[in-house]
Amino acid sequence: xxxxxxxxxxxxxxxxxxxxxxxxxxxxxxxxxxxxxxxxxxxxxxxxxxxxxxxxxxxxxxxxxxxxxxxxxxxxxxxxxxxxxxxxxxxxxxxxxxxxxxxxxxxxxxxxxxxxxxxxxxxxxxxxxxxxxxxxxxxxxxxxxxxxxxxxxxxxxxxxxxxxxxxxxxxxxxxxxxxxxxxxxxxxxxxxxxxxxxxxxxxxxxxxxxxxxxx
Numbered sequence: 001x002x003x004x005x006x007x008x009x010x011x012x013x014x015x016x017x018x019x020x021x022x023x024x025x026x027x028x029x030x031x032x033x034x035x036x037x038x039x040x041x042x043x044x045x046x047x048x049x050x051x052x053x054x055x056x057x058x059x060x061x062x063x064x065x066x067x068x069x070x071x072x073x074x075x076x077x078x079x080x081x082x083x084x085x086x087x088x089x090x091x092x093x094x095x096x097x098x099x100x101x102x103x104x105x106x107x108x109x110x111x112x113x114x115x116x117x118x119x120x121x122x123x124x125x126x127x128x129x130x131x132x133x134x135x136x137x138x139x140x141x142x143x144x145x146x147x148x149x150x151x152x153x154x155x156x157x158x159x160x161x162x163x164x165x166x167x168x169x170x171x172x173x174x175x176x177x178x179x180x181x182x183x184x185x186x187x188x189x190x191x192x193x194x195x196x197x198x199x200x201x202x203x204x205x206x207x208x209x210x211x212x213x214x215x
Contacts, residue, residue, distance in 0.1 A: 003214050005085055006153055006173060008165040009096035009103055009118070011184060015073045017167065019052065019098060022064055025071075027055040038168065039185070045097060045169055046146035050130050053099070058123040061101060068102045077203030082112030084207045088214065093117065093156070097147040097169045099130070117152050140172065149173035162214070164206065179213050181206050 011017035023031035034051050037043035056064070085092045091114040096103060100118045107113060122129040136143050137151040145151075150172050153161055163170070163177035166184040174180050174190060180197040182190050190197040198213070200206050 002159055003088075003090045003162055003178075004153075004156055004159045005090055005092045005162045005164065006095050006149065006177075007092065007163075008149075008167075008170050008173075009094050009107075010098045010169070011166040012164055012170075013075060013078055013094070014106075015075045018068055018072050018102065019049065021072055022068065022102070023052055023055070025067055026060055026064060027052070030055050041168055044144035044146070046132060046144050049097060049146055050132075053121065053128040053130050056128045058126060058128055061123055061128075065102050065105055069105060072106075074106070075203055077205075077207060079110055079112075081203040081207050081210075082110060084210055086112050088211060090162070090210075090214070091156075093152075095147070095149045095152050095173070097145075117147070119147060145172055150176045162210075164200075 007013065010019050020035060023035060031052055034048050038045060038048035082092055092112060093114050094107065094116040096118040098118050099121050101121055103116060103118050107116060117134060119133050120131040122131055132146055134147045134152050136145050136148040137154065140148050140151055160178040161176065162179045163173045164181045165173060165186045167186055170186050171189060174186060174195055180190065180195065181200050182197045183200055187199050198209060
């Protein structure tokens with residue numbers, strides 16, 4: 001049984017949470033209460049993110065893409081990790097609760113990603129409407145993941161899963177990971193729940209340990 005890498009995007013590939021950055025720039029007043037409820041887990045990710053994007057005018061689509069490309073930095077060592085995964089023959093998947101319209105332009109600068117799982121947005125109206133593409137399967141106990149990361153992983157075959165994440169959207173994935181790399185809020189959660197994990201700050205940290213942990 002081989003390995004796959006399932007890596008979050010917002011706040012993991014990026015050095016800060018992209019959705020939070022977008023909301024603070026384009027809907028700073030109206031989004032704050034919803035962001036807080038998502039982070040403290042009193043509002044489901046699906047309902048919360050749907051509410052957030054419905055605050056945004058569809059006419060701002062290109063401005064958001066340009067903002068993200070210019071202002072949101074990539075966590076150091078990302079391409080190096082992609083290269084290391086290819087060297088070790090470990091398929092690398094991005095599995096994100098974010099949106100293709102701003103994720104894909106950023107990831108186009110990198111090579112070695114097997115596939116990107118993210119959501120679409122309907123831009124036909126005045127406000128953005130999230131189209132959730134990956135609901136929970138019958139195994140997931142949540143039913144409210146939005147993008148159900150464990151369900152996606154289960155469609156990729158029988159593999160050992162190396163998960164990389166940073167926040168509440170990665171909790172379900174962390175619970176099914178064979179090897180878990182964590183940063184920020186996900187580290188705090190893993191510590192509180194006694195989930196085995198390896199903290200990291202940059203992707204260089206993971207590169208240094210990857211070959212060892214998959215032996």
